[in-house]
Amino acid sequence: MRKEVNLPASDDIERLADFFDRTDTQALDWEDTDVEFEKPELVHVSVRLPKEDVAAIKRAARKKGLGYTTYIRMVLREAIKREAGS
Numbered sequence: 001m002r003k004e005v006n007l008p009a010s011d012d013i014e015r016l017a018d019f020f021d022r023t024d025t026q027a028l029d030w031e032d033t034d035v036e037f038e039k040p041e042l043v044h045v046s047v048r049l050p051k052e053d054v055a056a057i058k059r060a061a062r063k064k065g066l067g068y069t070t071y072i073r074m075v076l077r078e079a080i081k082r083e084a085g086s
Contacts, residue, residue: 007028008019049057054068061071 008015010016057072058068061068064071066074
């Protein structure tokens with residue numbers, strides 16, 4: 001017999017993360033859905049950075065569980081969004 005578990009109605013990422021940390025997701029009723037992810041076309045760019053900056057980037061990426069090039073793309077996208085909003 002399955003225990004009924006309801007997903008909290010919240011946009012608070014911390015509250016949702018806590019819920020999933022404490023919940024056996026096999027107890028949730030999941031709906032099948034068709035999801036398509038649009039992958040942007042990537043262009044190769046070469047940038048020279050100071051060695052200590054690359055080391056710091058790699059440390060920050062590791063803390064987030066990301067590869068350092070993914071982390072660089074993420075940070076650049078956030079900066080671009082911020083600039084566009086100002």
